[in-house]
Amino acid sequence: MRGFEIVRPTTIERAIELLESGDPGVRPFSGGTAIMQMMKTGMFVPERLVSLAGLSKEHSAISVDGEGGMKIGAMATLSTLERNDLVQTCFPVLARTMKRLANVRVRNVATVGGALSHGDPHMDLPPVLAALDAIAILRGPSGSREVPVADLYTGYYETVLEPGELVAEVVIPPSDGASAIYRKTTSRTADDWPMVGVAASLRLSGSRISSARVIVSAATAKLQRITAAEDVLTGQGPSREVFADAARVASAHSDVIDDAHGSSVYKSALVEIEVRRGLRDAFEGETAE
Ligand SMILES: Cc1cc2nc3c(=O)[nH]c(=O)nc-3n(C[C@H](O)[C@H](O)[C@H](O)COP(=O)(O)OP(=O)(O)OC[C@H]3O[C@@H](n4cnc5c(N)ncnc54)[C@H](O)[C@@H]3O)c2cc1C
Incomplete structure (x- = not known):
C-alpha cells in the first residue's frame, strides 16, 4: 500500500477546509471500519485521511429536547446508540437495531456519521432513521443544509454529499406516539x-392510521421509501388485510436487485413478507427485530 497522510483537525471548520479540494484521494475518516475495508481491497487509495476523531465531545453528544425530538452527533458510536438511556426511552427501535448490526468490536468504533455517509444499501441504520423521519444536518464549504435521511442516497454507494461536505448531526423529530420497527x-x-431490510412506522389517531412510513433497503440499490404503500395504509383502520395490501404494493414498487445475497425474485417475495410482518409488529408494538 502506498504511503498516505492522516490529519486530525480539532474543529469541524478545519476538517471541512482540509476536505474541500474534492480530491478523490482525500476523505474523512470516523470509525474507519468501512474505509479500511475499501483501502484493503484497493477500492480507495488514500493520499490523505482527515480523521474526525479529534473533534470535540459535542460532535458525539446525544440530547433530547422538551418535546421529545432527539439530536445525535455524527461521531456518536453505534454502541452508544445501543446503550444510551435517551435512545432506549425515546426511540427504542434504534437501540434494538444496533444489537444485530455487525459485532461489538465494529459497533464500538463505527459512528453514526460513517454509517450514514458510506452509501452501502445494506446498512441497517439509514432505513430506521428514514422511518423515523430523521434529518441529516450536513456541513460543508458552502455552509449547512438539512437533508431527510430518506433522500440522502442517489444510487449504489452514492449519496448527495458534495465534496468537503460532512454529516455533522442527525435530528429526529418527536415520535408523537408513532411505533417503529426494523426487520x-x-x-x-x-x-x-x-x-432485506424493512423499516416501518405507524401512527394511529383514534382507530385510523394517521401516518405511515415504509422503507425498504438492502434488497434495493439504495434505500427506498415506498410512498405507494404508505398511501394504502393512511386513513385506514389497521387490519391484517390492509397490512397485506400495503405489503403487496411495497413489493411491487421496490426496485429489487440481484446480488450475492439472493435473486431479485426471492428478495421481492421476502420484501412482501417482511413488510406485512413489520406493519403487524409496529401495530402490536412488538420488538421482533
Ligand atoms: C465485519 C463488519 C461487519 C459489518 N456488518 C454490518 C451490518 O450487519 N450492518 C450494517 O449496517 N453495517 C455493517 N458493517 C458496516 C459498518 O456499519 C460500517 O463500516 C460503519 O457504520 C461505518 O462507520 P465508520 O464510522 O467506521 O465509517 P468510516 O469507515 O470512517 O467511513 C465510511 C465512509 O463514510 C465517510 N465518512 C465517515 N464519516 C463521515 C462523516 N461524518 N461525514 C461524511 N462522510 C463521512 C468516509 O469517508 C467513508 O467513505 C459491518 C462492518 C464490518 C467491518
Whole structure:
C-alpha cells in the first residue's frame, strides 16, 4: 500500500477546509471500519485521511429536547446508540437495531456519521432513521443544509454529499406516539449484513392510521421509501388485510436487485413478507427485530 497522510483537525471548520479540494484521494475518516475495508481491497487509495476523531465531545453528544425530538452527533458510536438511556426511552427501535448490526468490536468504533455517509444499501441504520423521519444536518464549504435521511442516497454507494461536505448531526423529530420497527433478514448469521431490510412506522389517531412510513433497503440499490404503500395504509383502520395490501404494493414498487445475497425474485417475495410482518409488529408494538 502506498504511503498516505492522516490529519486530525480539532474543529469541524478545519476538517471541512482540509476536505474541500474534492480530491478523490482525500476523505474523512470516523470509525474507519468501512474505509479500511475499501483501502484493503484497493477500492480507495488514500493520499490523505482527515480523521474526525479529534473533534470535540459535542460532535458525539446525544440530547433530547422538551418535546421529545432527539439530536445525535455524527461521531456518536453505534454502541452508544445501543446503550444510551435517551435512545432506549425515546426511540427504542434504534437501540434494538444496533444489537444485530455487525459485532461489538465494529459497533464500538463505527459512528453514526460513517454509517450514514458510506452509501452501502445494506446498512441497517439509514432505513430506521428514514422511518423515523430523521434529518441529516450536513456541513460543508458552502455552509449547512438539512437533508431527510430518506433522500440522502442517489444510487449504489452514492449519496448527495458534495465534496468537503460532512454529516455533522442527525435530528429526529418527536415520535408523537408513532411505533417503529426494523426487520432484518440475513442469508447467513443473524448479525450478518441484511439481504432485506424493512423499516416501518405507524401512527394511529383514534382507530385510523394517521401516518405511515415504509422503507425498504438492502434488497434495493439504495434505500427506498415506498410512498405507494404508505398511501394504502393512511386513513385506514389497521387490519391484517390492509397490512397485506400495503405489503403487496411495497413489493411491487421496490426496485429489487440481484446480488450475492439472493435473486431479485426471492428478495421481492421476502420484501412482501417482511413488510406485512413489520406493519403487524409496529401495530402490536412488538420488538421482533
Ligand atoms: C465485519 C463488519 C461487519 C459489518 N456488518 C454490518 C451490518 O450487519 N450492518 C450494517 O449496517 N453495517 C455493517 N458493517 C458496516 C459498518 O456499519 C460500517 O463500516 C460503519 O457504520 C461505518 O462507520 P465508520 O464510522 O467506521 O465509517 P468510516 O469507515 O470512517 O467511513 C465510511 C465512509 O463514510 C465517510 N465518512 C465517515 N464519516 C463521515 C462523516 N461524518 N461525514 C461524511 N462522510 C463521512 C468516509 O469517508 C467513508 O467513505 C459491518 C462492518 C464490518 C467491518
